[in-house]
Amino acid sequence: MMRTRPLKVALLGCGVVGSEVARIMTTQAADLAARIGAPVELAGVAVRRPDRVREGIAPELVTTDATALVKRGDLDVVVEVIGGIEPARTLITTAFAHGASVVSANKALLAQDGAALHAAAEEHGKDLYYEAAVAGAIPLIRPLRESLAGDKVNRVLGIVNGTTNFILDKMDSTGAGYQEALDEATALGYAEADPTADVEGFDAAAKAAILAGIAFHTRVRLDDVHREGMTEVTAADFASAREMGCTIKLLAICERAADGGSVTARVHPAMIPLIHPLASVRGAYNAVFVESDAAGQLMFYGPGAGGAPTASAVLGDLVAVCRNRLSQTTGPGESAYAALPVSPMGEVVTRYHISLDVADKPGVLAQVATVFAERGVSIDTVRQQGKDGEASLVVVTHRASDAALDGTVDALRKLDTVRGVASIMRVEGE
Known part of the structure; x- marks a missing residue:
């Protein structure tokens, strides 16, 4: 039987992703309620610019006081999609302290302070889910920490940034130079006005830290990830790659050492054989290749960014967390028992x-x-x-x-x- 009292959800941020989360919560309310076992209610939306028209969101739900919102005490789940380190970190820990579980898409914060956030969630008996923090709509976090929990993952190799893959794909397929391909990516909305976080590998490095931590049951911070950007890749590099039967991708690579005693995490451009599945990933798509002892080789592929794809991952976490609230339990938290050293x-x-x-x-x-x-x-x-x-x-x-x-x-x-x-x-x- 369905519980009639709704689960209350607060939304921190209502930009490209947040607005899609709110839209799906409204348009698919009946289906979400059936899947969860109780209706979900949007109880508040924290924004920076309250005067902007937000279709489908009642004006009385909008506030600029995010701290007051997460301190209400009657919230079941807080969805954080504002990004950055602060105030997101403080808002998340405050939400835990006031009784709410958290769904986040904040890769930078999780890569830097994931251990502290997990500790805060555990202290207060709450969930911290973040499928949307890596590779957009692609189910990846949950397969690694749940479906492969009984396996030994040895390597995670992936394209986890759509902007850089679009640029490199254009350079490869058309012979364009880096700047020309970047200009096209910007014009099409794939690249930000300041693309530094993407093209210098910062975005991919944060995702690599999260993936390595989950895959190897070891705390891996952003500072542990070796990072190189792709701005120096040239048409001549692609010509050389083609002569070797390869192409060039910006890869996030997380590996367990052959003796199993340490791990490494790195992001850099690399040549990859055309016969490898990742070589055929085109445009702004993402793909992650996982190698484990028992399952062998697995590949996860799909849109890695964008409002609707990322909102899909957020809503998947929201459903899982709400189910946990109803059953008065929590899902898997941090698994860092292996505590392997991160090699240079x-x-x-x-x-x-x-x-x-x-x-x-x-x-x-x-x-x-x-x-x-x-x-x-x-x-x-x-x-x-x-x-x-x-x-x-x-x-x-x-x-x-x-x-x-x-x-x-x-x-x-x-x-x-x-x-x-x-x-x-x-x-x-x-």
């Missing part, structure tokens, strides 16, 4: 593609090969082209540590015959 980037082992501008004269290749050999970096293939006293030399290595590669590149730059290191790109997904 220098210990990461992978393959590399290095493009050098060199003098076109005898002995150059031998000098370069000696530098690689002296630092224990084995060469797989070499391609050389020369004209009018100048040449390009492309070296693809076997697997080596990032520290060894850094030392090799530093030594190469000191050679008189090396005019410059044009490009360094990791090769992943093999």
Whole structure:
């Protein structure tokens, strides 16, 4: 039987995502009530600009006093979609203290202070759900922390930012330069006026921290994630990638060490073989590839951003949290029992593609090969082209540590015959 007293929900933020959450709560109220076992009622909406017209939201529900809203004491769930660190952090912990569970889409806050937020939720016996914080509509958080809870996840490899994937896809498919592709992404609304968080990898790094923490049952903070942006990727890099049967993606990579004793988390552009499932992810879509002992290889794919897709993930969490409220229980909290150390980037082992501008004269290749050999970096293939006293030399290595590669590149730059290191790109997904 359905309970007649509604569950009260407060909404913090009513922008692109928040307005979609409110719309779906209204238009699908009957279905949500049937799925939950009780009606849900929008009890208040905290905004910065109260004079803006918000279709479908009664004006008396709108307030600029978010603190007073979460302190009401009669709320069942607070949905936080304002983003940023403060005031979101204080509002969430205040909501817990005043009896409400929380659904959040705040990747930056969770990556920075996820452990403290989970502790606050546990202290007050409340839920903290955040499916929408990573990869928009794609069900990913819950499969990792529930469906794969009995498995051992070894690697999570993914495209978790739609803006960067759109830009790189345009560069690959049309031959456009970075700036031209960025301009198109901005015109179509895929890129913000200031795209730094996306193109410099900050957004993806926050998501990588969250994914690594859940996958490896270890606390991984944003500061633990190695981050490189994609602004230096060129048309020449794509040409080299095509010659190797690869394309280039900005990847979030979370890995367990071969001996199982540590983990790494990193974000950077990388070449990936065209036969890998992630290579075919086009436009602004996201996809995450998970490798585990028992399940093997799994791929999660779909729209990674946007109002309606992200609201879908928020509403899925809302239904789960409301069900928990009715049964007077809570869902899974933080699982950090493994407490594995997070290794520095220098210990990461992978393959590399290095493009050098060199003098076109005898002995150059031998000098370069000696530098690689002296630092224990084995060469797989070499391609050389020369004209009018100048040449390009492309070296693809076997697997080596990032520290060894850094030392090799530093030594190469000191050679008189090396005019410059044009490009360094990791090769992943093999």
